[in-house]
Amino acid sequence: MSEPRQLTYLEAIAEALVVEMDRDPDVLLIGNDIGGSFGGAFKVTKPAAERFGPGRVKNMPMTELAFVGAANGMALMGLRPVVEVQFADFISTAFDSIVQYAATTHYRWGASIPWVIRAPSDGGIRSGPFHSQNPEAWFVHTPGLKVVAPATPADAKGLLLASIRDDNPVIYFEAKPLYRSLRGPVAEGDEALPLGRAQIVRSGTDISIITYGSMLHEVTRAATEVAEDGISAEVVDLRTLKPLDTDAILQSVTKTGRALIVHAANRMAGVGAEIAALVADEAFGDLDAPVRRLGGMDIPIPFSPPLEDAYRVSAARIAETTREMARW
Amino acid sequence: MSNTSRSTETPARGVLDAAGKLNLAYWMRLTRTLDDAIMAMWKQGRGVGGTFSGRGHEAIAVGAGYAMGPHDVVAPMHRDLGCYLVRGMSPERIVANQLGKADGVTRGRDANLHGLGDLSLNILGFVSHLPQSMPAALGAAMAFQYRQEPRVALTFVGDGSSNTGLFHETLNLAAVQQAPFIVVVENNQYAYSTPLREQMAIDDIVIRASAHGVAGHIVDGNDVAAVYEAVSAAAARARRGYGPSLIEAKTMRMLGHAIHDGAEYVPRRLLEDWERRDPVVRWEAKLLEEGSLSGEMLQRLHAECREEVDMAIQQAERAPLPDPSDVASGVYAP
Numbered sequence: 001m002s003e004p005r006q007l008t009y010l011e012a013i014a015e016a017l018v019v020e021m022d023r024d025p026d027v028l029l030i031g032n033d034i035g036g037s038f039g040g041a042f043k044v045t046k047p048a049a050e051r052f053g054p055g056r057v058k059n060m061p062m063t064e065l066a067f068v069g070a071a072n073g074m075a076l077m078g079l080r081p082v083v084e085v086q087f088a089d090f091i092s093t094a095f096d097s098i099v100q101y102a103a104t105t106h107y108r109w110g111a112s113i114p115w116v117i118r119a120p121s122d123g124g125i126r127s128g129p130f131h132s133q134n135p136e137a138w139f140v141h142t143p144g145l146k147v148v149a150p151a152t153p154a155d156a157k158g159l160l161l162a163s164i165r166d167d168n169p170v171i172y173f174e175a176k177p178l179y180r181s182l183r184g185p186v187a188e189g190d191e192a193l194p195l196g197r198a199q200i201v202r203s204g205t206d207i208s209i210i211t212y213g214s215m216l217h218e219v220t221r222a223a224t225e226v227a228e229d230g231i232s233a234e235v236v237d238l239r240t241l242k243p244l245d246t247d248a249i250l251q252s253v254t255k256t257g258r259a260l261i262v263h264a265a266n267r268m269a270g271v272g273a274e275i276a277a278l279v280a281d282e283a284f285g286d287l288d289a290p291v292r293r294l295g296g297m298d299i300p301i302p303f304s305p306p307l308e309d310a311y312r313v314s315a316a317r318i319a320e321t322t323r324e325m326a327r328w
Numbered sequence: 329m330s331n332t333s334r335s336t337e338t339p340a341r342g343v344l345d346a347a348g349k350l351n352l353a354y355w356m357r358l359t360r361t362l363d364d365a366i367m368a369m370w371k372q373g374r375g376v377g378g379t380f381s382g383r384g385h386e387a388i389a390v391g392a393g394y395a396m397g398p399h400d401v402v403a404p405m406h407r408d409l410g411c412y413l414v415r416g417m418s419p420e421r422i423v424a425n426q427l428g429k430a431d432g433v434t435r436g437r438d439a440n441l442h443g444l445g446d447l448s449l450n451i452l453g454f455v456s457h458l459p460q461s462m463p464a465a466l467g468a469a470m471a472f473q474y475r476q477e478p479r480v481a482l483t484f485v486g487d488g489s490s491n492t493g494l495f496h497e498t499l500n501l502a503a504v505q506q507a508p509f510i511v512v513v514e515n516n517q518y519a520y521s522t523p524l525r526e527q528m529a530i531d532d533i534v535i536r537a538s539a540h541g542v543a544g545h546i547v548d549g550n551d552v553a554a555v556y557e558a559v560s561a562a563a564a565r566a567r568r569g570y571g572p573s574l575i576e577a578k579t580m581r582m583l584g585h586a587i588h589d590g591a592e593y594v595p596r597r598l599l600e601d602w603e604r605r606d607p608v609v610r611w612e613a614k615l616l617e618e619g620s621l622s623g624e625m626l627q628r629l630h631a632e633c634r635e636e637v638d639m640a641i642q643q644a645e646r647a648p649l650p651d652p653s654d655v656a657s658g659v660y661a662p
Contacts, residue, residue, distance in 0.1 A: 028474065055474075060501070061497075061500055061501055061504055063497035063498075063500060063501055065463070065493065065494050065497055066462075066463045066466070066494060066498045066500075066501045067463070068463075069460060069462070069463025069464055069466070069467065069494065070463045070464075070466050070467035070470055070498075070501065071467060072460075072463065072464045073452070073463065073464040073465055073468040073469070073470070073471065073481070074467040074468070074471045074474075075467070076447065076452060076464065076467070076468060077401075077467070077468050077471035077472070078471070079471050079474065081467075096457045096460060096494070097460065097463065100455050100456075100457045100460060101455050101457070101460045101464065104443075104455065105445070105453070106658060106659065106660060106661050107437055107658050107659045108434050108437045108438040108442075108443035108445070108453060109433060109434050109437070109438065109443045109444070109445035109446065109453040110435075110445075110658060111445055111447050111452075111453075112661040114661075143659050144659055144660065146660075167661035167662070168660050168661050
């Protein structure tokens with residue numbers, strides 16, 4: 001068998017869009033600057049724009065609240081719009097259309113809203129307070145939404161295909177620092193990965209490090225580093241944040257007896273808090289150490305390199321915390 | 329004449345024949361009778377939570393709803409009881425919903441007229457965050473364009489939500505897309521307790537349409553034929569590919585914002601003035617005057633509507649409440 005192709009994280013997302021638009025005429029893309037020869041601020045939609053043209057890759061005026069609201073109506077009519085908000089930071093401008101309308105509709109009157117919002121998120125690339133955010137916790141807190149956060153090119157493709165095919169509103173957080181920096185094997189074809197399943201990226205016995213998105217790669221580096229000190233860390237990549245794969249989390253923590261949760265988003269009331277509470281509720285008797293969380297500081301995301309580095313979780317901090325926990 | 333046997337199709341769109349005139353009289357009287365009955369139930373303590381009256385808005389809700397074809401999509405709000413009815417939602421399902429019953433439209437999930445959506449009737453349910461139905465209806469219209477279907481989507485908003493950013497964003501997007509989209513602005517003078525003069529510095533909301541390149545019209549919102557004709561014309565225009573329209577229907581909210589609200593802040597004289605223009609009474613008087621309707625026919629019409637509403641309420645009150653073990657079902661599509 002030949003080696004699978006290597007694609008960047010960005011190419012994998014772009015390919016998923018083209019594959020699904022080829023397969024399903026109900027899929028169309030809307031967003032700011034995504035169409036024409038420009039093809040998006042990050043060029044994710046460029047291959048789709050070139051292949052399908054302005055009828056299916058539609059530029060929108062700068063009206064996120066209205067065009068996400070329009071995606072609600074398109075989806076109610078059976079289309080599967082994939083909306084790009086240019087930066088995840090701007091998703092707040094569309095908040096009502098997401099959390100009030102889309103998230104509640106199926107519960108209230110039984111109609112499906114099968115859209116996907118692609119939200120380029122995350123920082124570490126000196127983009128300042130308004131182009132670096134990780135707002136996933138807002139949406140994990142909202143019943144009726146699904147939230148996906150892939151960390152690898154293969155997952156980015158497989159989970160985007162699944163998100164588009166899902167009959168619910170799905171917010172798909174792309175880790176933009178990985179767009180061009182991360183390359184990995186990606187299968188050809190149109191096979192989706194299931195939503196709601198975490199993956200054990202690295203097996204271990206002493207501690208479970210639970211993470212998602214760009215932080216997976218910091219965690220993996222830290223796990224390699226602490227292995228030299230004889231600490232065997234198991235790395236759990238959540239992949240989907242809602243629904244959360246609680247079984248995978250509890251299985252791992254029950255095995256290792258220690259849980260460290262790491263995310264790029266600020267720690268306060270973040271996804272890690274929910275996981276820590278889950279572990280406390282369901283696996284307290286199996287714990288050998290207090291549950292710890294690492295996340296961004298509870299401040300707006302600063303711009304200047306030394307400030308952003310101080311804000312952001314690093315592999316070194318993860319390794320240090322892992323060692324502390326292993327000593328318990 | 330049962331609710332379901334009435335056709336919502338008129339033979340010649342935009343022109344009211346004798347049958348069409350009588351149909352409008354029926355739908356408006358049914359709306360008023362049901363509205364009155366719901367208000368009475370709530371005052372007698374037979375209601376659940378709060379509720380809303382659309383008294384005074386019957387001509388807009390019925391006229392606009394009746395102008396739409398069966399494949400067109402409507403997204404009504406809490407003043408548009410008549411639109412739900414004319415589109416085929418039964419009074420029993422509506423009352424059952426208001427009482428939180430298991431066989432209400434939302435199975436006890438959403439309150440009063442909120443969330444009364446049913447895709448089999450091409451009705452989208454609304455959320456309190458008005459005008460969220462505006463972009464939803466626009467999205468439906470964009471889906472029709474995308475699939476090259478000759479369908480139109482219509483929604484309603486009030487004077488209050490015409491001040492939101494979303495109202496303007498949606499009009500702008502509708503115009504850019506040249507979408508087959510109609511928004512009926514029910515200018516009923518008050519957003520809850522706030523009168524127009526404290527909401528906006530313009531006399532006519534319709535000028536907001538021209539700012540965005542959307543066709544705009546003002547109609548007498550208490551004249552059902554005028555509403556019907558204006559909406560029919562806008563729909564025909566949209567179907568031919570000429571894009572969106574805004575219709576400002578001037579009317580008056582005759583009761584409070586919701587059942588709890590006595591609306592003491594509204595000058596009595598204003599209400600008295602508008603009472604003389606009551607849309608339901610006015611249409612019946614016109615049909616009597618021109619001979620389309622006899623006094624005897626009118627009496628029969630009233631009796632039929634009362635009977636239909638009484639029966640709907642009896643059935644809805646007898647219907648079971650939802651099972652609490654079912655509370656978490658339906659959050660997600662399977």
